[in-house]
Amino acid sequence: MGASSRSASGSKDTDRRIGRRALIIGGTAAAVGTAVLARDELGRLWWRVPGVERPREEGAVDYRGARWVAASEANWRRADRPDDYGVDMVVIHVTQGSFASAVKAFQDPGHQAATHYIVGQDGRVTQMIRELDVAYHAGNRDYNERSVGIEHEGFVDRPQDFTDAMYAASARLTAGICERYGIPVDREHIIGHVEVPGTDHTDPGPHWDWDRYMELVRRARTAGTAETARTAGATGTAS
Numbered sequence: 725m726g727a728s729s730r731s732a733s734g735s736k737d738t739d740r741r742i743g744r745r746a747l748i749i750g751g752t753a754a755a756v757g758t759a760v761l762a763r764d765e766l767g768r769l770w771w772r773v774p775g776v777e778r779p780r781e782e783g784a785v786d787y788r789g790a791r792w793v794a795a796s797e798a799n800w801r802r803a804d805r806p807d808d809y810g811v812d813m814v815v816i817h818v819t820q821g822s823f824a825s826a827v828k829a830f831q832d833p834g835h836q837a838a839t840h841y842i843v844g845q846d847g848r849v850t851q852m853i854r855e856l857d858v859a860y861h862a863g864n865r866d867y868n869e870r871s872v873g874i875e876h877e878g879f880v881d882r883p884q885d886f887t888d889a890m891y892a893a894s895a896r897l898t899a900g901i902c903e904r905y906g907i908p909v910d911r912e913h914i915i916g917h918v919e920v921p922g923t924d925h926t927d928p929g930p931h932w933d934w935d936r937y938m939e940l941v942r943r944a945r946t947a948g949t950a951e952t953a954r955t956a957g958a959t960g961t962a963s
């Protein structure tokens with residue numbers, strides 16, 4: 725729906741931006757004036773302003789191949805990317821546990837962290853947070869705001885965990901993300917959690933084959949695999 729409701733015309737875009745600005749001013753006043761409003765009620769008022777927020781559908785995914793399982797709202801923050809924060813990075817993680825345990829952890833409000841996606845060793849992809857929103861996965865606020873996080877099922881010290889199916893599925897997913905936000909397919913923009921400034925995490929670890937992965941992403945991007953993914957999400961095209 726995003727693609728159709730978000731017209732490609734510049735004028736509509738401009739209207740939308742003005743709408744956003746008005747909303748911010750109005751929202752601030754509302755927040756100050758009516759502190760009694762519960763957070764979720766304020767949230768609903770926020771949504772009522774037309775033309776500002778892209779509508780969200782329960783269960784909608786940004787990647788056609790993904791199955792939706794919602795993460796706990798404690799593990800992410802509502803946003804309107806890429807309008808409020810530009811998205812220019814993909815961060816690669818490894819779960820240090822099973823696929824199921826990662827899903828469970830991200831559903832747990834006490835976990836305080838989650839990625840947008842989890843890719844299994846069998847190639848399945850589950851989306852738990854919309855790309856619109858900021859997931860808490862990098863341990864660095866700036867990097868969280870500008871990135872999409874992908875977990876991979878396995879342990880960093882077990883090379884056999886990084887299966888062909890996982891690499892292929894993840895590469896298609898990442899190619900789609902790069903397509904949606906115009907992110908260059910290179911190691912400046914597709915990074916490991918270990919490369920995030922300030923982190924003490926080591927994933928994806930020494931057995932993650934970056935050369936192979938980047939080649940697969942490049943190929944998927946060129947082959948237009950990303951094109952098929954693009955129509956699926958309610959976000960539609962980002963640019």
Ligand SMILES: [Zn+2]
Pocket residue numbers: 816817818861917925927
């Ligand atoms: Zn990580």
